Amino acid sequence: MPAYSFMDVTASINGPGGNFSLKGDNAEEGIAIEPLGDVNTMTAGADGGVMHSLSAQTSGTVTVKLLKTSPVNAQLMTMLNYQRASSARHGQNTITVRDTASGDIITCTACAFKKVPSFTYAKEGGAMDWALDAGAITYVVGSGTPTAAAV
Numbered sequence: 288m289p290a291y292s293f294m295d296v297t298a299s300i301n302g303p304g305g306n307f308s309l310k311g312d313n314a315e316e317g318i319a320i321e322p323l324g325d326v327n328t329m330t331a332g333a334d335g336g337v338m339h340s341l342s343a344q345t346s347g348t349v350t351v352k353l354l355k356t357s358p359v360n361a362q363l364m365t366m367l368n369y370q371r372a373s374s375a376r377h378g379q380n381t382i383t384v385r386d387t388a389s390g391d392i393i394t395c396t397a398c399a400f401k402k403v404p405s406f407t408y409a410k411e412g413g414a415m416d417w418a419l420d421a422g423a424i425t426y427v428v429g430s431g432t433p434t435a436a437a438v
Contacts, residue, residue: 302380304369312357355412390429397422
C-alpha cells in the first residue's frame, strides 16, 4: 500500500539573488500550490445547451510556511530585498517541488514574491507564510508506487 511522508518531499527556489532549498523547519502546513482559476467555464444557453470554455492560464500561488526560527526565512528575505531593488530582477524565480516517493513533480515558473510575510511576536513563535505568485505551474503526478530498491 502506498504511503506519504513530507520527508520524501524536496523543494527549492532559484532566481536572482538565491538558489536554495525551501525545506527547512517547515511548519505543519508545509508547502501549498494553489491554481489561480478553473480549467473550465461552463455557460448554459437559453435552450438548455451548454458551452465549455477551456482556460489557457496555468498561473497560481505558492505558499511556503516556515517556523519563525527557520534560517530559510533570512534567505528568502535577502532574496526578496535583492529583487525589489530593480524591476529587472522581479518575477524570475522558479520553484520546484518533488515527492520522490510518489513521483510528483510540480514546477512553478515566473514566480514573484507577493508580499513581505507578516511578523508576529507572541507567546509562541508560530510560523511565517511566504507567498509567491507563479506565472505558470506544470504538474506531473506520479503513480504513487515507486520502484523500491533491492535490499
